[in-house]
Amino acid sequence: MEARLGSYVQVSGTTIRWDRGRATELHEGVGMNAETVTATCAVVIAVASLAVSVYQTHAMRQHNRHSVRPVLQLHRGWPPGGRAGIRLINSGLGPAVIVDSTLTVDGEVIGIWNEGSVNSLRRGLAVHPSAVTFNEGEVIATDYEQYLFSVASYDLQSHAEIEDLINRRLTLKIRYESLYGGENFQVVLAPKPLNGSLRAADD
Numbered sequence: 650m651e652a653r654l655g656s657y658v659q660v661s662g663t664t665i666r667w668d669r670g671r672a673t674e675l676h677e678g679v680g681m682n683a684e685t686v687t688a689t690c691a692v693v694i695a696v697a698s699l700a701v702s703v704y705q706t707h708a709m710r711q712h713n714r715h716s717v718r719p720v721l722q723l724h725r726g727w728p729p730g731g732r733a734g735i736r737l738i739n740s741g742l743g744p745a746v747i748v749d750s751t752l753t754v755d756g757e758v759i760g761i762w763n764e765g766s767v768n769s770l771r772r773g774l775a776v777h778p779s780a781v782t783f784n785e786g787e788v789i790a791t792d793y794e795q796y797l798f799s800v801a802s803y804d805l806q807s808h809a810e811i812e813d814l815i816n817r818r819l820t821l822k823i824r825y826e827s828l829y830g831g832e833n834f835q836v837v838l839a840p841k842p843l844n845g846s847l848r849a850a851d852d
Contacts, residue, residue, distance in 0.1 A: 717743030717827055721789065723838035725815055727803055734778060734799030735815060735838060737789070737823075745789040745825040748833070753820040761785070762821065767798070770819075776800060778811055789825070797821075816841050 720741035727733045739745055750762040752770065760766040767780040778800050783789070798815065800808050821838045 717829070718832075719743050719745030719789065719791070719825065719827055719834070721745050721823060721825055721834070721836045723797075723821060723823070723836050725838070725841075727812060729805070730802055732796055732799050732801050733803035733808070734811070735797045735819075735821065736799075737793070737795055737797050739789050739791055739793040741791065743827055744791055745793075745834075746828065746830070747783055747785055747787045747789065748824040748826055749785055750783075750824070751820075751822045753822075754814075755818050762797070762823070770798070770814075774814070775810055776808060 718741050719739055722738045722740055724736045724738065725734070726736060752759040752762050752766045754770065759769055763782050763784065764780075767782055771777055771780070778798050779796070780799075781795050781797050800811055805812075817840050819838070820840060822835060823837075824833065824835045826832045826834060
């Protein structure tokens with residue numbers, strides 16, 4: 650139903666003001682013209698678009714990080730007649746950047762995994778194991794697989810001292826990150842439980 654009230658028209662309970670050909674609805678005494686509605690909608694759309702853009706950028710960065718994430722693993726292995734000892738593997742999708750490392754023997758910190766620490770580790774052993782070391786900031790390539798501390802042609806009796814050192818006394822911790830940096834990943838090779846089998850290979 651339409652009723653004219655001077656310069657106002659009432660249609661179905663809604664009062665509309667006629668002003669030079671433009672109609673403005675009056676809701677609870679507050680006027681809202683077409684320009685205000687358009688401007689408000691534009692702001693809402695802009696804010697929503699910005700939020701979506703920020704989310705998509707964050708999701709893309711996370712995807713890129715995961716697509717090049719390294720995964721370092723330390724294994725002990727004692728195959729009879731083969732190379733045996735501590736093996737480092739990068740099974741991830743990207744290179745690993747070494748942040749630092751810590752070598753501990755019998756609860757005492759020897760140092761980082763470098764030539765000096767390895768020489769201290771080998772000192773006094775009847776058999777001289779081979780070793781591969783690395784420096785801070787060194788990059789471990791994808792699909793890298795190398796023995797860090799090992800003997801060739803493993804024999805249970807001849808290499809029992811080295812096996813006991815690696816299985817029971819030695820702890821090696823390596824902190825690393827991806828090429829993006831800042832993740833603070835780490836891998837730890839800890840002594841095996843005393844009730845574990847000395848002959849059981851970790852891998």
